[in-house]
Each structure stands twice: as C-alpha cells, then as structure tokens.
Amino acid sequence: MPATAGFFAVCAMVLADVGAPGGPALGASAPAAAACAPPETGEHRLVVGGSERGYVVAVPGQEVAAGPWPLVVALHGTGGSASRFGDVSGLGPEGATAGALMVLPDGTGDPRGWIHADRDRDLEFVDAVLDEIAMSGCVDAERIWVTGVSAGSAMAAALVCDRSDVVGAVLVAALPAPCDGPVSADVYVVHGTADDIVPYGGGDFNGDDLGTVPEVAAGWAVAAGCDGPPAGRGVEPDVFVLEWSPCHHGDGGLVSLYSVIGGGHGWLTDGEAAIDATCLVLAAATAGDGAPDVGGCEA
Numbered sequence: 313m314p315a316t317a318g319f320f321a322v323c324a325m326v327l328a329d330v331g332a333p334g335g336p337a338l339g340a341s342a343p344a345a346a347a348c349a350p351p352e353t354g355e356h357r358l359v360v361g362g363s364e365r366g367y368v369v370a371v372p373g374q375e376v377a378a379g380p381w382p383l384v385v386a387l388h389g390t391g392g393s394a395s396r397f398g399d400v401s402g403l404g405p406e407g408a409t410a411g412a413l414m415v416l417p418d419g420t421g422d423p424r425g426w427i428h429a430d431r432d433r434d435l436e437f438v439d440a441v442l443d444e445i446a447m448s449g450c451v452d453a454e455r456i457w458v459t460g461v462s463a464g465s466a467m468a469a470a471l472v473c474d475r476s477d478v479v480g481a482v483l484v485a486a487l488p489a490p491c492d493g494p495v496s497a498d499v500y501v502v503h504g505t506a507d508d509i510v511p512y513g514g515g516d517f518n519g520d521d522l523g524t525v526p527e528v529a530a531g532w533a534v535a536a537g538c539d540g541p542p543a544g545r546g547v548e549p550d551v552f553v554l555e556w557s558p559c560h561h562g563d564g565g566l567v568s569l570y571s572v573i574g575g576g577h578g579w580l581t582d583g584e585a586a587i588d589a590t591c592l593v594l595a596a597a598t599a600g601d602g603a604p605d606v607g608g609c610e611a
Contacts, residue, residue: 347449348378348379348380348448348449349448349449350371350379350413350448350450351369351371351444351445351448351450352369352371353369353370353371353408354368354369355367355368355394355395356368356369356444358437358440358444360436360437360440361433361436361437363420365417365418365420366394366418367394367415367416367417367418367441368394368395368398368404368414368415368416368418369413369415369445370398370405370407370408370413370414370416371408371413371414371450372408372409372411372412372413373408373409375409376408376409376411377411379413379448379449379450379451379452380449380450380451380452380453381411381412381450381451381452382411382412382413382452382455382456382457382597382598383412383442383445383451383452383455383456383457383597384403384407384412384413384414384415384457384458384459384593384594384597385415385416385417385438385442385456385457385458385459385468385471386398386401386407386414386415386416386459386460386464386593387417387419387426387458387459387460387461387464387465387467387468388416388418388419388424388460388461388464389425389460389461389462389463389464389465389487389578390419390423390424390425390426390462390463391423391425392419392424392425392461392464393418393419393424394416394417395416397416397461397464397579398414398416400579401461401579401581401589401590402581402590403416403590403593403594404416407590407594410594410598411598412457412594412598413445413450413451415441415442415445417437417438417441419434419463419464420434425463426464426466428463428466428518431467431470434467435470435471435474438467438471453478455480455597455598456478456479456480457479457480457481457482457483457593457596457597458471458472458479458481458482459482459483459484459485459589459593460484460485461485461486461487461578461579462485462486462487462509462510462577462578463487465484465485465486465487465488466484466487466489468482468483468484469482469484469488469489469491470489472491472495472497473491473492473493473495476493476494476496476497477496479497480497480498481497481498481499481597482497482498482499482500483499483500483501483502483589483592483593484500484501484502485501485503485578485580485589486502486503486504486507486509486510486577486578486579487510488501488510488522488525488528488529488532489528490522490523490528490531490532491531491532491535492531492535493532493534493535493536493537494535494536494537495532495535495536496536496560496565497536497565498536498559498565498566498567498596499529499532499533499536499566499567499568500568500570500592500596501525501528501532501567501568501569501570502570502572502580502587502589503525503569503570503571503575504571504574504575504576504577504578504580504585505571505572505573505574505575506574506575506576507575507576507577508576508577509577510522510577512524512525512571513525514527525569526554526569526571529554529567529569530542530556532567533556533559533567536559536560536565536567537559537560537561537562538556538557538558538559538565538566538567539557539558539559539562540556541556542554542555542556542569543555543557547570547586547587547610547611548586548611549586550572550573550575550585550586551570551571551572551573551585551586551587551610552570552571552573553568553569553570553571554568554569554571555568555569564603566603570587572585572586572587586610586611587609587610588609588610591606591608591609592606592609595608595609
C-alpha cells in the first residue's frame with residue numbers, strides 16, 4: 313500500500329477487524345492500542361514531497377475526557393489559512409473544547425490554497441499530516457470527520473471520495489464538489505442561494521462546469537445509496553432543508569442539503585443564518601452511537 317495512505321489504511325483495517333465476521337470482537341484479545349500522547353496545540357511543520365508545509369492542531373483540554381477523541385479535519389478556502397479558518401469558523405481551539413481533536417492543514421501557493429490541477433499532491437500532504445497525528449494514539453478511528461469551505465470544500469469531497477471506508481461524515485460549504493461514490497459517509501451540504509462566487513444555480517467555476525447545488529446534493533445521495541426522494545422542511549427564517557434517508561443501502565445515514573435563502577459565499581455560523589455549520593460539525597463529530605442530534609444547530 314502507498315506509504316502516504318498509512319493513516320487511512322490502518323483505520324480501515326481496524327474497522328474491518330472490529331466489524332467483519334471472524335474478526336476479533338471488542339474486548340477480545342488483540343494488540344493493545346498505543347496510549348494517547350496528545351500532540352501540542354499550535355502550528356506544526358512537515359516536509360512532504362520536498363516541500364515544507366504547515367498545519368494547526370487543537371487538542372481538547374482537561375475539561376474533556378482523555379483521548380482517543382473524534383478527529384475533525386478542517387480545510388480553509390483559497391486565500392485563507394489554517395489558523396484564520398480555525399478562528400473564523402470556531403473549528404480551532406474553540407472547537408476542541410467540544411471534545412474533538414481538530415486538525416487544520418494549510419494550503420500552498422500565493423494566494424494560499426489547494427492545487428486544483430494536481431490534487432494528488434495535496435492529498436499526499438493531508439495523508440502525511442494524519443499519519444503524524446495517528447502516531448499520538450489519540451484518534452478514535454470510528455469517528456473521523458472532514459469539512460471545508462469553498463476550495464477547501466472541494467478538497468474535503470476528494471478526501472471522502474478516496475477514503476469513504478474510513479471517513480464517517482463530511483460537511484461541504486460554499487462549493488459542493490461532486491462525488492461519484494460509492495460513499496459510506498453522512499453528507500451535509502451548506503450553500504447560500506445568493507453565492508456570487510460558486511453560484512447556487514451552477515455554471516463555470518475554475519474551468520469546471522458545476523451542476524446546480526441541489527443536483528450535486530442529489531448526486532451525493534446516489535453515491536451514498538440513499539432510498540427514495542428527499543423530504544423537505546423549512547427552518548425559519550431563511551433555510552430550506554432537503555434530507556435523503558435512509559442511506560448506505562439501508563444501513564442508515566443521511567445526506568442533507570441546507571439551502572440558505574439569500575446567503576452568500578463562505579462559512580455560516582450562529583447568528584448569520586438559521587443553520588450553524590460549526591455546530592453541525594461538532595455535534596455530529598462528538599455524537600456517540602446513533603444519529604447525532606443537530607436540532608440545536610438550527611434556528
């Protein structure tokens with residue numbers, strides 16, 4: 313297996329061993345997991361493919377139970393940075409107080425972003441970051457979340473499409489990149505109907521012909537094996553939700569589209585709309601067994 317996919321490969325083997333017929337049951341004799349030795353909160357540097365790049369880590373504090381913790385990988389948009397996105401979205405140190413290990417990789421270039429024409433280089437970098445984080449023994453392999461905004465949303469989609477047997481859920485905001493699947497993750501799409509950079513009604517974006525946001529969300533529902541048409545509901549005053557469920561070919565799960573009426577381009581948090589994307593990520597990432605309760609993230 314490629315060295316760069318080590319973290320995801322190990323997670324996939326762990327999940328397969330726990331759930332596969334004939335595999336070791338929970339509590340049965342098996343190699344002991346490494347004790348959690350948390351990485352330091354702050355910026356880290358890593359050389360990948362001959363280039364030094366950075367990423368930011370935020371570790372839960374003493375008010376949260378000891379790890380392993382759920383992992384949230386959050387990817388900034390073009391012209392942003394890991395630290396800035398963590399501050400603006402609340403997915404940095406503030407997010408860690410909810411009980412998740414937050415990892416925010418930095419893009420590259422000027423303006424800083426993700427290499428649309430050579431995405432494998434960025435995937436290799438993110439894999440290497442997560443390999444390094446995994447060495448801490450602090451990642452709960454059964455609760456891995458990926459999210460991003462704008463171009464970071466497209467990177468999040470690429471990660472989920474390539475690692476769908478490991479990533480448990482994804483939230484894509486302000487750029488609903490498509491995925492052909494199959495996908496075993498829950499999917500949340502958040503997009504403003506007045507987005508003037510990635511139009512809700514589709515069209516050209518960086519040379520790609522994007523479908524409408526509802527069309528892309530429906531494509532994710534197909535990739536996730538959802539049954540039947542979506543159910544619609546309103547969240548006053550400015551959000552309409554489409555939900556496909558059950559998904560994963562009858563095993564549960566969902567695909568949700570939150571259309572923010574009049575919303576623009578960016579990450580939407582509490583007070584900006586009737587849906588709080590940060591709350592969605594943290595509520596779902598830190599939920600135990602069963603469907604997460606995201607009702608507190610609406611209105």
